[in-house]
Amino acid sequence: MPTEPDHLAETAQAAVAAGDWVSAGSAFGALVAREPTAEAFAGLGDVLWWLGETDEAVRYQERAYAAFQHRGDPAGAGIVTVGLHLVYRVSLGNVAAARGWLARVARLVAESGLAPLEGWVALLRAHDSADPVAAARLATEARDLPARVGDSDLELCALSQLGASLVRQGRGAEGTLLLDEAMAASLAGESTRPHTVVYTSCTMISACAQTAELDHARMRRGGRPARRAAPGPGQARRRPSSGWRAARSSRPAPQSWPHWPPHAATSPRHGGSRSGARTPWRTRPPSRPTPTAPGSVPVWRRASSGSCWPG
Known part of the structure; x- marks a missing residue:
């Protein structure tokens, strides 16, 4: 007979599959008082990332990494570490921390034959x-x-x-x-x-x-190339319009959402607490905008210069 945690886990997974991150977060929150596991921390960390709560997401992902390591599961730890590198590198713009996680996952893969x-x-x-x-x-x-x-x-x-x-x-x-x-x-x-x-x-x-191929980016986002008049005598050439930054994706939520990467998936079941002190690694540079929830503005607006990924 399914237990209450199993029922809550199914609710969370259904919400994740529908792209309903708020409901998924609530379901994981209800599970936090149960038996927090590595899969739980990883799942809740992903949901919080989609909600734009990057610092909280990082805390849960790091707790997931530690939990996988403590139970002797290098594959699970390696999967989480891939995401941690990208979140630190792109969402938080912290190159030092990102490279630390890259070195860690490389060592796990080499030593454990992953x-x-x-x-x-x-x-x-x-x-x-x-x-x-x-x-x-x-x-x-x-x-x-x-x-x-x-x-x-x-x-x-x-x-x-x-x-x-x-x-x-x-x-x-x-x-x-x-x-x-x-x-x-x-x-x-x-x-x-x-x-x-x-x-x-x-x-x-x-x-x-x-x-400067911004028209190409506009077309791939479903827009149209901008028509720009050539500058007249004495006029400086203006930078191309950045209207494509306001484009929003209308793609429906996927029907399934395995963990990262899919071939090593284990479904997230439980959540964790929101405790954890801020460290210098988690400090967002002042020049970086605060990320917002996907669906309100494009996820890629969180990116650091030269790249863009959600973590």
Whole structure:
């Protein structure tokens, strides 16, 4: 017979599948008094991230990491660490903390033989690299690994990252084609997690912004190219319109939402407390805007310069 925690877990999962993050958060909150587990902390951390409560989300994800480690589950710890790197790198703009988590997941994968996560490590290294040639090599490595583990989310994210790396090398036509391919496939439902749609969309927008191809970004968001008159004599050339920043996604919520990455999924069941003191790692730089809940403004507006991911 299903227990009360099981019932609450089903309610939370149904809310997550429907994209109802508020209800999912309430359900996880009701579970917090039960038996907080690593899966619980990870699940609640994800929900809080979608609600824009990034600092709280990080606290729960870190508690999930510690809980997985304490029970001797390096695979679970590695999965959470992938997300922690991206949240620190993109949502919080804290490069030092992000690289610390990248080093940690790389060590876990190497020492524990976590083959399904090898591609994610390569992807994170590509995302973090300032060298576009090295980034392209790492993204190619990450793209080629999913054939062995059946991870469509990794394949699409890596394809998108490879496209961005080629754009940074000046190979715009090649890179843009890969960016569009990854975004088209993820929006069509080939990806299994909404995070993949965010990753591919933001990577494409960032690459377009770097090359001033804002009209291309507008079209991929469902808008139209802006018509701009040429500057007259004595007039400075104005920067292209940034109206695409106000575009909002009308894509419906996915029907299922496995944990990161899908092939190593364990359903989140329980929540955790909201305790935990702020540390310097969690301090948001003053110049960074406070993230808001997805659905009110585009998730990618949380991004640090040069990249955009939701964590």
